[in-house]
Amino acid sequence: MRDFSYLRATSTDAARQAAALPGAMLLAGGTTLIDLAKCGVAEPDTLVDITHLKGLDRIAVDERGATIGALARMGHVADHADIKSRFPAISEALWQAASAQIRNMATIGGNLMQRTRCPYFRDPANFAACNKRVSGSGCSAIGGVTRGHAVLGTSEACIAMYPGDLATALVAFDATVHLGERKLLVDDFFLLPGTTPDREHAIEPGEMITAIAIPGSAAARRSTYLKIRDRQSYEFAAASAAVGIEFEADGRTIRDLRVALGGVATKPWRVRAVEDALKGKVLEPETVRAASLLAVEGAVDHGANHYKIELAPRVVARAILKLGETA
Amino acid sequence: MTVHNIRVGESKRGDASDGTLAEAVGGRLSRVDGPAKITGAAKYAVEQQLEGLAYAVLVESTIASGKVRAIDTASAEASPGVLRVLTPDTIISLRTASDWLGTTPPDKPYCPLARDITFSGQHVAAVVAETFEQAVAAAALVNVSYDETPSIVDLSDGKAGDGIAIDAMTKEWGDAPAAFAAAPVRICAAYNTPREYQAPMEPHGLIARWEGDRLTVWEPSQWLDGMARTYAEWFEVPFENVRLVSPYIGGGFGSKALALSHGAVAASAAKMIGRPVKLVMTRPQTFTGYGGRAATRQTVTIGADRDGVIQSIVHRGVNETSIDGMWVEPLGSVTSIMYATPNFSSKQNVVRVNSVVPGAMRAPGENPSAFGIESAIDELAYEVGIDPLEIRLRNYAEQDPHAKKAWSTRQLREAFAAGAERFGWSRRSPKPRSMRDGNQLIGWGVAAGTYPVRRAYGEAVVRILADGSVEVESSSIDMGQGTYTILAQTAAETLGVPADDVVVKLGDSRFARAGVSGGSRLAGVMTGAVHKAATSALDQLVGLAISDPRSPFHALQANTLVVANGRIGSPRGDGPDVSIAELLKSVGRDRIEATGDTMPANSTAEDRYKNYTTIAMALPHTEGDYSRYSWCAHFIEVRVDEDFGTVRVSRVVSALDSGRLYNPKLAESQWKGGIIMGIGQALLEEGIMDRRHGRIVNNNLADYLVPTNADIPDIEVISVGIPDPHSSALGGKGVGELGIVGVAPAIANAVFHATGKRVRDLPITLEKLI
C-alpha cells in the first residue's frame, strides 16, 4: 500500500472540500477502498475519513418512503424493523451481501461506490491492461477468465460486472441518490462502460453521497431479493433478482411489478421489459417463465459466463412466483 | 520466546464415554492446548516478538515461462525504510539440499530467487525493510523485465503431450484388457480433478534469526527435523546448529512439511542484514509459493458380469507436475485395492506444465483415485440395475487384491452397515430424479474411502519431576490433530498420574526427534514412543521404590508396586501409600527421565538421523503378513435446485474405521474436517487458469471458494474401528486423511441420483447442471 495522509473530516462541507483535492478520496467503511489500496488499484494521497461525521447515519421510514443516510451501515439497515417490513428486498439484499463483519463496517454510500470484482482489474501487478483502471490500456478480461463477468451492458472496452446487491434492489424501486442538494435516480447514477469504463458514476469531484431515498410503494412492501451463487454465503451473486409485486384486488392479476437483475450486468439492471410483459396479466408459472426470458434480451456472453444468460431469467421467474405464493 | 507449555487444566475438560475416563487413552479429554487457543495466548510461529525484527516481502514473476532480463531495484532501494533488495544477483549463494528421501543432491549452488522462470508467481526478488508497510510498498516498486517464452499451461495444452510414464506406479495382474473385452457389461469413463489448494488459514511464513553460525527458524512446520536438515544443508552449517520452532501450526493439510524457497529467502536476508527477518506470504502468494494438489485425469474402465461382479478394471491416470520438479499423485492407489477383481491394470503418466511443483494435500493419491473408482462403480451399479451399496458389497475385497495379503483389520462392511442404517439408505428410491422437495431434486449417494497406515519411528522423552508432575517432550507437532492431548493421555495412563499433571512440550527441534507429521502417521508413532518412554520411566520409578534403601517400600520386599492417580502403593494395598513427589524426595532424586523410541534395537546414530530427517525409512503398509489401511463409507444427501443447478449438501452420515481411537472427541473433529474439505472439493474448489498468461486468477479466498459455515450441514460420524495391533502399538490407524477420501464421489453419485446427470469433472458447479 502506498503511503497516504489521513484526515478526519469534521463536517460534510469540509469532507467535500478536502476530497475535491487531487489525490484525495473519501474513506467510509474502507471495505472497498482499503482492500483496493492493498491491491495497488487505489493509490490515494489523502484519505478523508467521514465515519466520525454525526447525523449521516440516520434511517427514517414512513409510508412515503425511506431515507437512509450515507453513513448508515449495511448491517443496521438490514436489521431495521421498518426496512424489513416495508422494503423486504432491501433488507434481504443487504443481509445476503458480504459478511456480518463487513456489513457492520460498510456504509450505504460506500456500498453504491463499490468497484467491480473483475480479477484483472484487481491485479495491476500482473495485468497492466485494464480500461477501467487506465483508460485506453485495453481489457485483459476479454479472451481470459470471464466466468464472473457481465452479459448485459457490456462494451468492447469493458465487460466488468457491477457486484453490488443493494443497488440492484434500489434500482427496482426507483430510489434516488442524494449528493447534497443534487438528486439522481439510482439508474442514472450508474453509468454504462461504453468507451469510458473508468467513469462509473455520475458523481463529480467535490460531491459526496449524503443519503439515498426510496419511495414507498405496494410493490416495495411485497418484495424479495433472490441471490444465487456457488457458495451458500459470503460470495457475490452469480445472478440475483430484486422483485416487487402488487396485485389487483383479485390477488392474482399483476398491477405493478418491479424487476432488476444483479450479478449479470455492468450496472444495476432494471428490466422493464419483464415488468411490461406481465403487468395486467394473471400470475401463472408459464406466463411468468416466458416473460422472464425478456430479462436477458440483448445479452452477450464471453464463453465461461454464458450460464448467466440461462440462469438470470430463472432467478427472475422464481422470485416472482415466490412472491405470488405468499399472496 | 516460549515453547509450548500448557498444563492439562482443571476439571470439566471432557466427557466420559462408555465408561472410559476422559483422561485415559480412548477418553474424550478436551484439547489440552485449547485454553491457549481460545484466549489468544497461543503464539504461532511468526508471532514471536523479537528485538530488531525486519520485514521481508517477496516479488514474484508475472510470466509463466522465460528469463528475467533485468531487475530495476533503484526506486525500491530509495523507498523509505528499505534495508536491502534481494535479487538473484545480490542474494548470498546457498548449496542445493537433499530431497525428502535424503538423496544426495547435485553439488551446485541453489538460488531461491529465479532467473529462469518456469511458472507465474515464482519468487524473483525480495525487499527487506524496517516495517511491514514499508516492505510492501517498496516491493511494488521493484521493476522486473522478462524475455518471455511460450508456456505449457496445463494438461489440456496442445504442447503438453502424454508425459512421462511412471513405471513404479504400474500395477497389473491377470489379463485386464482381454477380460474387459469379454465382459458382458462394460463401462468406461474419464474423471478429472482440477488444481486444488490446501489453503490453511495461517499463511506460510517464518522468522529467521542468525546468532553466529546458528540459525533459529520460527516457522509453521509439519516436520521440524526434516526442515532443519534442509536449512542446514542450504547454509552449510551442522544440523545441530539449526533450530526449528513451531509451537502451533495454523493448519497445514500437507503444505507445511518441507522447507521452501521463501524460507531460504528469509534466512538469507537475515544473514545478510544481521537481523532477524520475518517473511509471511500474502494470501495470493500462497497459491503459487508452493504446490497444491496436482490436476489429475483418469480413465476407468470396468468389465463386469450382469450381476455386477467385476471381471476387470483398466485404469489410466495422468497428473501434472512442474517443469523441473517431480510430483506423482498415485492415482491407482484406491483403484487397486477397493474391489476384488481377477484382472487389473493401472498405469500412470505425469505431464510437465509451467506450474509450481504440486505438493501433498490431504490424502494425496487416495483422494483423486477414489473419485475415479468410486464414481465408476456407481456408474456400473446403474448400468446393471443394482443398488450402489449392494454392488460394493458384491465386489467386497476379502483380502488386499494387489498385495494378496490379509487385511490387518477392515471394518468396511461394518461401516457400510452402520452408515446405511443411520442414514436410512433402505428408503432410497432407486431411480434418478425420483426424489424431490418442491424445486429441489434430492439425491442420495454412497462412496467408500481408504487410506494406508503409514508407519515410521519416533522418539520421546518422559520426565517425572520432583513435584510428581510429568513432562513429555518431542519435536513432533500439533496442527490441530490433537497431538498435545493424546500424548498427555498416553503418558498419564501409562504412568498412573492424572492428565492434569502432565505437561506436553512439542514443536521444538531441540526436543527428542520425530519424523514428518503427514500421512496420518503421527499419532500412531508418537503414542507408541511416549508409551515406551513412560513405561521405562515407570520401571525406573518402581525400581527405585523397591530397591533404594531409603525408600519406604524397601522393607516390603515386593517385586512390584502400582502407581495410580499419582500415588504409589503395593498391589495388595498393604504397606505405605505415598505420592510420587514424596517417594522421589525420600530417595533423594529430583527427577526421573527416560527416552523412548520405536526404532529397531540396533539402530545407529546415522539410522536415527536418516529416519527423522527423511522419509526413506518409513515402513511399507504391506510389510510382513498384513495389509494395513483405514476405511470409511460416506452416505450423503444433496439437494439440487432444478432451475439453478446449485448443489447443497443437506445430510452426511459417515462410518469410519480408524482402528482404536486415542481420543474420539478429537478424532471425530478431524474426520468431520476431512469431510468438509471433501464437500469443498466436490462443489467449489478449483484453481482457474488464465490460459494466455499461464496464471491462476482466483488466487484469494474470495474467488477460490472454500466452504463457509453456511455450506455445511450437521455431520454424523460413526466409529466402527477395532484395535489393530498390526498397525500401531496402541491399536490405532490413521485418522486425519481418511475423512476426505470418498466424499467427492459420494456427492457426485448423489448428484447423479438427484438429477440423472453424471458430472465427472470436479467441482460440480451450477453451470454443469443448469
Add this chain to the structure above:
Amino acid sequence: MTKIPVHLDINGRHHELQIEPRVTLLDALRERLGLTGTKKGCDHGQCGACTVHIDGERVLACLTLAAQAEGRAITTIEGLAREGELHPVQAAFLERDAFQCGYCTPGQIMSAVACIREGHAGSDEEIREYMAGNLCRCGAYPHIVAAVRQAAQEFAS
C-alpha cells in the same frame, strides 16, 4: 510519510502509537502491540480471522486503519475473558471442540459473541449464515454451530 500519533483503547487499556496512517488496526495489534491473538488470514476481508469488536460490534481489523479506530473501544480476543474466567462462548468452544488448529478461532469467537448479542443465533440455520464470514479450513463448522447454540442458550437462561 510522517508518522502520526494514534491513541487506541484496547481491552480497556490505553495505548499510544506513532505510526504511519496506512497501518491497519490488524498490523498495529500484531506487529506493534504484541496482541497477536487477532489473526491475519487474508488481509483483504475474505476470511474473518481478524475479527475484533469496535464499540461492541464485530468488524475486520485488516480493513480498518488504526487511525480510524481512535476514540472507539476496541476489544480483542485477549480482552474477552474477565478476571481469568473464560467467556461462556470460549468455554463452549472448548467443550464442543469447535476448533482444531486454532488459527481461525479467535475470529470465530469474537464473531460468535457478537452474533449472539445481535440476536442472530436463533436457529442453527441462522447461526450458520451469520457465522459464514469466518472461514475455518480445519472444518470445525458443525462444532462451532453447537458451541454458539449452547452459549446462546446459556445467555438466554
